[in-house]
Every structure is written in C-alpha cells, then in structure tokens.
Amino acid sequence: MRILNDLTPPRIYQQNITNLTRENVVGFKPHFISYAKQHNQPVMASAYDEIKKVLGMLRQGEPISEQSRVELNRVRRFLEQQLAAAELIEEPLRAFRLGGRAQRHARVLEVADQVALPSALLRRRPGELSGGQCQRVAIARAVGPQPDLLVCDEPASSLDVSVQAQVLRLLVELQGELGLSYLFISHDLAVVRHLADRLVVLFRGDVVERGDTGRLYSRPGHDYTRRLLSAVHLGDE
Numbered sequence: 001m002r003i004l005n006d007l008t009p010p011r012i013y014q015q016n017i018t019n020l021t022r023e024n025v026v027g028f029k030p031h032f033i034s035y036a037k038q039h040n041q042p043v044m045a046s047a048y049d050e051i052k053k054v055l056g057m058l059r060q061g062e063p064i065s066e067q068s069r070v071e072l073n074r075v076r077r078f079l080e081q082q083l084a085a086a087e088l089i090e091e092p093l094r095a096f097r098l099g100g101r102a103q104r105h106a107r108v109l110e111v112a113d114q115v116a117l118p119s120a121l122l123r124r125r126p127g128e129l130s131g132g133q134c135q136r137v138a139i140a141r142a143v144g145p146q147p148d149l150l151v152c153d154e155p156a157s158s159l160d161v162s163v164q165a166q167v168l169r170l171l172v173e174l175q176g177e178l179g180l181s182y183l184f185i186s187h188d189l190a191v192v193r194h195l196a197d198r199l200v201v202l203f204r205g206d207v208v209e210r211g212d213t214g215r216l217y218s219r220p221g222h223d224y225t226r227r228l229l230s231a232v233h234l235g236d237e
Contacts, residue, residue, distance in 0.1 A: 019213070020200050090144075092144055199213045203222075
C-alpha cells in the first residue's frame with residue numbers, strides 16, 4: 001500500500017497543529033520516522049525499534065516478515081507491561097543519553113507533574129492504570145526529551161469521551177507551555193475542527209487539499225473533502 005506518492009511529509013509550521021486525514025492512515029507513522037532518519041533528525045519511537053534491530057542482527061539481516069512483526073509487537077507489549085510508569089517515562093531519556101541517573105529521575109518527576117500524573121502512580125505498571133492515565137504516561141514519555149515535534153497517531157481514539165476531552169485539552173496546554181508542534185493523524189474531523197490549525201487531506205496517496213482548517217471546513221475545494229465533511233455533519237445531526 002502506498003501511503004504517500006510523494007516521499008515528503010506535509011509541511012508542519014512551528015508551534016502549530018497540523019492534522020493529516022485520509023481514507024486509511026495505517027503505515028504513515030513508520031513512513032514519517034523513516035523520512036526523518038534519512039534527513040538526520042533524531043526520532044524517538046518505542047522499544048519496538050530496538051527489538052527489531054536485535055532480531056535483525058540475529059537473523060543476519062534478513063527482512064522481518066509481517067508475522068514476525070506481530071510477534072515482536074506482542075513481545076514489546078509484554079516488556080512494557082513489566083515496567084513501572086516511571087521506568088517507561090525514563091526509557092527515552094536513557095536512549096538519548098540525556099543526563100545522569102539523578103537528572104533523569106528529576107526529569108521524570110517534572111514531566112509527570114506537567115501531564116498531571118500523580119507521583120504515587122509512577123510506581124504502578126500499565127495494567128494497574130486507567131486508559132487516561134496510560135495516555136498521560138505516553139505523553140510524558142514523548143515530551144521528556146524536549147522534542148520540537150510530536151506525531152500523535154489517533155491519541156485519544158480508544159478513550160471514553162470525557163477522558164478523550166481531558167487528554168486533548170492537555171495536549172493543547174502542553175503546546176502552549178512548551179512551544180511544541182503537532183502532526184495529528186486522525187479520522188475524527190469533529191475533533192479536528194476544534195483542535196487543528198491546518199488540515200491536510202490525502203486521497204489514494206496524494207495530497208488533494210491543504211490549508212487553514214476553518215477555510216477548508218467552510219469552503220472545501222475537493223470532492224473527497226466535501227464527502228468527508230458531509231459525513232461529519234450527518235453524524236452531528
């Protein structure tokens with residue numbers, strides 16, 4: 001499946017929220033990570049990358065099959081379930097060699113406070129946390145190394161509506177406090193309308209429309225965009 005016919009991801013403006021919408025955005029995140037690495041930009045993904053690298057070495061560089069990817073994901077989820085929240089938040093700091101043990105510990109406490117995660121929860125494992133708390137851990141992991149850009153792939157889609165609103169509000173607050181830029185990947189155009197500054201619409205691998213979110217919602221120029229927005233309006237009625 002082609003995710004983007006043009007290798008270059010959409011332009012993302014500083015301290016801006018850009019949303020990417022298409023009929024199927026599966027596979028875009030690995031594409032974006034690959035693009036960033038090709039251009040010598042440091043990228044924080046997950047422990048999955050390290051597992052894949054080690055397995056690739058053991059397999060003497062053989063390609064990883066889709067079935068192996070599924071198994072690796074199971075291993076990753078198992079490993080992450082064994083780590084306390086504090087260890088999960090610290091993992092990217094260790095990976096980027098940011099500070100010594102005491103500095104990393106202080107940074108974990110700092111970002112936990114920024115995402116409103118009580119320090120008492122830092123000793124718990126993911127299975128002992130609610131969905132909203134797990135998402136706060138994930139956000140703390142992401143902002144810990146002080147990035148300029150976060151790629152948020154359906155960051156609240158699996159959460160209850162009330163918790164979803166809290167998480168999205170937290171992301172907006174962090175953007176203002178930390179000067180972050182976001183690339184959102186979301187199908188929920190009702191949420192996107194109130195969150196994103198810019199909207200990029202993909203259809204069959206091509207960017208068919210991009211621009212200010214308010215303008216595209218009021219005056220969509222492409223038939224595919226009109227169909228997407230019509231479906232949202234029908235769902236609201």
